[in-house]
């Protein structure tokens with residue numbers, strides 16, 4: 008293995024580091040007493056690290072512990088055949104080896120000796136109290152008196168576990184080992200989420216200590232608790248890493264964020280809900296941005312904050328036909344997702360925005376926020392409007408393939424582009440979002456509204472977010488609204504935003520345009536369509552209902568000539584506003600090649616000008632499944648708005664679409680109710696292919712973080728390799744959406760939600776007693792953490808749950824709200 012080869016090349020004078028290299032701890036305390044509650048030394052120590060700019064330290068850098076020999080009694084176990092056994096051993100750490108002896112006479116032969124150059128990771132482990140794991144590469148330099156004493160696996164990595172009597176001892180060993188092992192570089196790198204630095208939760212101050220500043224801050228603002236930390240610190244580190252990567256957050260940005268003070272105040276308010284007054288909402292709003300949407304593209308920021316008028320000053324009418332001029336798309340006052348705001352909400356949001364602007368020199372795109380509208384919400388909103396906020400509403404949907412610098416499909420694999428490896432984390436952020444120029448009165452963030460509406464909804468002591476002790480008021484179960492775009496329509500981009508790494512685009516602009524031209528008709532399509540109304544708003548553009556009135560000459564095969572008078576959906580995108588044009592190419596290529604009854608049918612695409620792209624698809628007049636969930640009444644017993652038969656039908660159809668993709672080795676990676684559309688005949692189809700990934704013989708697994716966190720499989724959150732089965736997990740979550748109106752953990756802040764996904768395993772249902780055995784069995788095979796036991800789409804299609812599936816016509820009642 009390359010790693011071990013590298014390791015064996017290390018000489019004493021070399022310093023090697025995995026990943027971007029942080030600075031080792033200069034002037035690090037030699038004390039072995041850095042313990043759990045000793046926040047000062049640890050914080051001080053950590054403050055010396057520059058995780059962004061750290062460079063490898065060459066030999067000769069002061070490592071105070073280097074010259075010391077450390078000894079002590081520990082409990083030891085390995086992961087070999089004696090793995091059940093904890094044995095008392097005498098541990099000696101010198102400058103070259105970590106050795107375990109049966110007694111404290113080091114003159115005897117050690118039972119295990121590991122060369123320090125072979126130690127590749129050290130992390131706390133929960134299998135025993137005060138325990139840490141040492142991972143070593145297969146080694147020529149290490150010695151074991153009994154091969155069975157060490158992992159019997161032929162893997163090149165082996166683990167041993169060491170437990171100490173006290174937490175203080177544990178930290179002291181960690182300190183010493185980190186200081187001496189060249190591959191550990193003294194502190195964990197944020198790009199390697201092996202937890203190599205001892206961090207902790209100080210119960211006295213109620214804060215996390217010993218972390219990079221940005222992580223500390225993220226944790227402060229999350230609802231991850233000391234208990235969570237103690238239960239599974241590795242998972243906390245993982246989700247921090249994930250969150251940071253996903254949002255492209257770096258230290259500088261956080262450290263320099265002028266909102267931090269406000270965020271801290273907000274944190275206090277969250278800790279002490281009674282402190283929160285109306286006037287503190289501005290801070291809270293900033294928290295929403297801080298926590299969720301700080302990375303939104305700048306280009307969208309101003310536009311969004313200036314264009315909320317239609318929704319703020321008038322409740323959205325249920326439906327209106329707005330004639331469209333195709334040459335000049337009008338901004339529809341419709342909230343096309345079917346979410347209707349009340350005036351009180353709008354005033355509320357306005358007020359919040361004013362506060363936010365007073366307090367914050369920056370503006371970020373508020374989170375996308377899919378309102379889960381429920382009947383009679385007005386009353387609840389009004390009640391909330393006058394009452395203090397005791398929490399904040401988390402962020403539902405983070406998808407926005409086009410507005411972020413995300414690791415892309417095209418960067419990763421071969422559909423329509425070059426193959427390149429997924430980018431590593433570059434902690435640099437984009438420039439801070441410029442101050443908004445929006446008029447205070449018109450600039451309202453959906454996030455701020457959501458915050459106001461939010462409710463502190465703690466997870467159970469066990470950490471399960473679902474299964475609330477008390478049923479939530481209807482309005483509070485409503486997810487935040489989508490951030491709104493230039494026409495007041497909701498926008499997908501909330502909470503944890505989709506990944507935006509500063510990776511080099513895999514194709515140049517010219518290459519993208521050339522690719523785009525090869526898959527589009529390069530004519531002005533205006534004369535071929537009559538625009539009827541706006542049907543929806545995505546992050547990358549608007550979707551219009553249109554009628555085909557003409558057909559471009561010689562553009563279609565005879566068998567494919569579309570019908571005059573057919574209704575179509577046209578997604579119009581201004582290319583210069585798309586930070587990731589390759590995602591659009593990606594989407595077109597996948598759609599073009601994916602004709603299936605459960606996939607939204609791509610018809611054609613036009614490059615009207617170099618900047619104006621029209622993608623023509625079949626029109627799905629029923630809207631998204633999210634719309635249906637939002638607009639379906641929930642009864643008093645909080646029973647599902649959909650029957651199990653309806654759910655079985657919708658899930659089966661989605662599953663068929665997924666199987667089609669999976670058979671082509673394509674992973675959708677963003678399955679959720681927003682991306683499932685229905686027509687008025689009850690047909691169900693998958694859409695939004697911007698994040699698809701192709702598995703190839705060379706790459707049968709993926710590792711890039713893509714998707715929308717609440718729907719993400721644990722292996723994605725944990726940044727492990729994954730395959731098609733991530734879609735099966737998301738399908739299970741989508742099934743829960745239909746049962747409970749929202750995905751698990753939606754009421755948690757994004758970081759906590761990620762933690763819960765990573766640690767809770769299969770999410771718990773709110774009302775399992777109301778569900779059939781079949782649907783529960785179905786969910787258990789979709790939401791199986793162990794991917795090996797998670798069903799494939801092929802297997803799912805044989806599941807007994809689908810036997811109760813209704814007929815398409817039985818969905819009609821769910822579509823009535825559209826009429």
Ligand SMILES: Nc1ncnc2c1ncn2[C@@H]1O[C@H](COP(=O)(O)OP(=O)(O)OP(=O)(O)O)[C@@H](O)[C@H]1O
Nearest residue numbers: 407408499543544545546547550576624625626627
């Ligand atoms: N084929 C279609 N038929 C009918 N309505 C559609 C169709 N495609 C999209 N819509 C509507 O337009 C909205 C926006 O769709 P779009 O695919 O642009 O959404 P998005 O995924 O949020 O955006 P983006 O893909 O740009 O991030 C959808 O929520 C849906 O209501």
